[in-house]
Amino acid sequence: MNFYHSTHRHYPEIDRIVQHGAMLKAHVVNTTSQYNLPPNKVKAPRPGDT
Structure with missing residues (x-):
């Protein structure tokens, strides 16, 4: 068994x-x-991001 x-x-x-x-x-x-829409430029925050 490894460490992980x-x-x-x-x-x-x-x-x-x-x-x-x-x-x-x-x-x-x-x-x-x-629907050939422009890319979404909003990045959803991830847990831990400040």
């Missing part, structure tokens, strides 16, 4: 939130390109 696996804790609720955010971002990108 021996110290990593699994938080499924956080994984779901991160995955949901990624899916929303992908949806916005796909919708923007589908």
Whole structure:
């Protein structure tokens, strides 16, 4: 077992939130390109960004 696996804790609720955010971002990108809209210049903040 390597160092990462021996110290990593699994938080499924956080994984779901991160995955949901990624899916929303992908949806916005796909919708923007589908309707030939200009790229979205707004960057959604990530947790920990100040």
